[in-house]
Every structure is written in C-alpha cells, then in structure tokens.
Amino acid sequence: MTSHSSTAAGPGARPPAALVLEDGRIHRGTGFGATGTTLGEAVFTTAMSGYQETLTDPSYFRQIVVATAPQIGNTGWNDEDGESLLDGEDGGGRIWVAGYVVRELSRRASNHRAQRTLEEEMLAQGAVGIAGVDTRAVVRHIREKGAMKAGIFSGADLADDATMLATVRAQESMAGASLFDQVTTD
Numbered sequence: 001m002t003s004h005s006s007t008a009a010g011p012g013a014r015p016p017a018a019l020v021l022e023d024g025r026i027h028r029g030t031g032f033g034a035t036g037t038t039l040g041e042a043v044f045t046t047a048m049s050g051y052q053e054t055l056t057d058p059s060y061f062r063q064i065v066v067a068t069a070p071q072i073g074n075t076g077w078n079d080e081d082g083e084s085l086l087d088g089e090d091g092g093g094r095i096w097v098a099g100y101v102v103r104e105l106s107r108r109a110s111n112h113r114a115q116r117t118l119e120e121e122m123l124a125q126g127a128v129g130i131a132g133v134d135t136r137a138v139v140r141h142i143r144e145k146g147a148m149k150a151g152i153f154s155g156a157d158l159a160d161d162a163t164m165l166a167t168v169r170a171q172e173s174m175a176g177a178s179l180f181d182q183v184t185t186d
Contacts, residue, residue: 032130
C-alpha cells in the first residue's frame with residue numbers, strides 16, 4: 001500500500017520522515033521523492049552501485065529496500081539502465097520497490113549519462129524515500145531479526161509513533177503472497 005502526494009516540500013526543503021519496523025524500532029530522517037506513506041517488507045541490498053537496476057527490479061515489489069552504500073543518487077537516472085524496461089517503452093523503467101532507505105542522498109547527479117536525478121524520478125513515479133538513516137544499523141538489525149513489515153511515513157503522514165507502528169503491523173504479510181501476476185506482462 002502506498003499513499004503519496006506527488007508534490008515536493010519545495011526547492012531544497014525536505015520533509016521529516018520515519019522508517020518504522022514492525023518490532024517497534026523507528027529511524028528518523030528526511031523524506032525524498034514523493035511524500036506520504038508506503039508499506040512493505042524491509043529488506044536490504046549491499047550493492048555498492050546499480051541503484052537504478054535495484055529500484056526497477058520487479059523482484060523487489062512490495063519491499064522497502066535499505067541500501068548500505070553510504071551515498072546514493074550520484075550517477076542520476078537515465079533511460080537505458082532500468083531492469084523493467086519493456087520493448088518500445090520510454091523512460092528509465094518502472095520503480096517496483098515500495099520504498100527506498102538511504103544514508104545520504106546525493107545532492108546532484110554527476111554522470112554524463114544522467115538525464116535527471118534519482119529524486120526527480122522517484123517523485124515522478126510516486127516512490128517514497130527516506131534519507132539520513134544509519135542504514136548499516138538497520139541492516140544489522142534485519143540480519144539479526146529477519147525481514148519484517150515496515151513503513152516509511154513522511155510529510156503530513158508523519159504521525160505519532162503508536163499510530164505509525166499500528167499501521168505497519170496491520171499491513172498484509174508477504175508470507176504466501178502471490179505477486180507473479182502483478183509484476184509480469186499480460
């Protein structure tokens with residue numbers, strides 16, 4: 001489930017945000033991309049590059065991906081590197097992740113192939129992210145406790161801890177979910 005607003009907080013302004021795990025652990029940071037609420041299963045990637053491929057990989061559908069690389073977004077977004085591009089489709093591929101958690105979001109794209117920033121693409125596709133989180137601590141926690149329900153809340157959707165935790169715990173479990181028909185073409 002994702003509810004979001006497709007408007008940013010303003011040039012350079014980032015709304016407060018929280019990553020809430022079902023066991024009650026809460027990590028605070030700032031929102032990027034779309035603002036609002038997104039729910040999913042917390043998982044992680046230790047890849048040091050290839051964030052565009054990760055975000056557009058259908059295998060991450062309904063998952064909130066935590067990146068351990070210290071900075072994400074430095075190479076921007078281009079229309080060639082998406083994993084989910086279909087023949088004849090324009091753009092950089094559909095973002096399949098439910099949400100994205102990063103330590104530091106690069107302020108600018110610095111790559112000759114970049115056509116826009118990561119944040120611009122996430123905003124355009126309604127993908128909710130949170131930056132400023134100690135992602136390595138989150139990954140250590142997930143490794144110890146296992147994948148779990150999670151949510152990112154930003155902007156006006158940021159509520160009191162008990163309300164956000166109840167929302168996270170109430171979401172449908174990924175265990176036994178049939179997602180194949182939602183991530184494949186007709």
